[in-house]
Each structure stands twice: as C-alpha cells, then as structure tokens.
Amino acid sequence: MSCMFNFTKFERTNAREVDKITVTASNAIGFPTKFYQDQGLKDYKYVVLYYDSQEMAVGIQFTNNEEEKHKFSILKSKQGYGGSIVATSFFKTSSINPKEYHGRYEWQKENLEGVGELYIIKLKPQTSV
Numbered sequence: 001m002s003c004m005f006n007f008t009k010f011e012r013t014n015a016r017e018v019d020k021i022t023v024t025a026s027n028a029i030g031f032p033t034k035f036y037q038d039q040g041l042k043d044y045k046y047v048v049l050y051y052d053s054q055e056m057a058v059g060i061q062f063t064n065n066e067e068e069k070h071k072f073s074i075l076k077s078k079q080g081y082g083g084s085i086v087a088t089s090f091f092k093t094s095s096i097n098p099k100e101y102h103g104r105y106e107w108q109k110e111n112l113e114g115v116g117e118l119y120i121i122k123l124k125p126q127t128s129v
Contacts, residue, residue: 022105056124057121
C-alpha cells in the first residue's frame with residue numbers, strides 16, 4: 001500500500017497568529033507577529049499616537065519621519081515576533097490606566113483628512129476574570 005500524503009512539518013508552535021493590537025499593563029502598545037508582518041511594520045521606525053477621549057479611541061500612525069517631535073520608536077523583536085512601543089507619557093497625559101485597559105483589540109484602518117492613515121482601536125475596561 002503506497003502512501004498518498006504530502007505532509008509538511010508544522011514549525012510555528014510558538015508563533016502568535018494574532019491580527020490585533022495589544023495594550024499591556026506596563027504602558028506598552030504591542031504589534032504581534034501577524035499584524036506586524038501583514039501591515040509591513042518592518043519598513044517603519046516610529047509611531048505617532050492620537051487620542052479621542054470622547055470615543056476612548058487611540059489612533060496609531062506608522063511613520064519614518066525623523067522630524068516628527070512627538071514620535072515613539074518601534075522596538076522590534078530580534079526573533080521576528082513583532083514589535084511594540086513604550087507609551088508611558090501617552091497613557092499618563094491621556095489619563096488612561098493601562099492596567100485597566102490592557103488586552104487585545106480589533107483594529108480598523110481609516111484615512112483621516114489632514115492626518116493620514118491611522119489604525120484605530122477603541123479602548124474598553126477589562127473586567128477581572
């Protein structure tokens with residue numbers, strides 16, 4: 001009896017296939033591997049953040065503009081597992097407690113006049129499990 005299978009070994013046991021943006025309890029905004037790769041973040045150095053306090057929405061703009069004064073550097077994983085920014089000043093200035101809003105967020109992409117392309121997440125308090 002001959003074998004008709006053409007198996008390939010599964011080698012991504014620890015890869016995070018999450019197409020979401022994360023907010024951590026330690027003042028960071030994370031871009032998991034899938035989001036990072038799908039959105040081509042390796043081509044960007046910085047993030048500019050926007051905040052709508054009425055909607056509790058965060059706008060994230062990826063840029064390479066060295067002249068931008070209010071940018072956060074993207075910290076990229078050496079193992080290729082995505083990236084993140086440390087946004088302590090953003091959370092403090094916006095009166096957002098990241099411990100209360102940490103979690104994974106669905107995102108939407110909008111092109112806003114006068115601003116450009118933003119990835120938008122709407123913050124919601126996380127309930128204790």
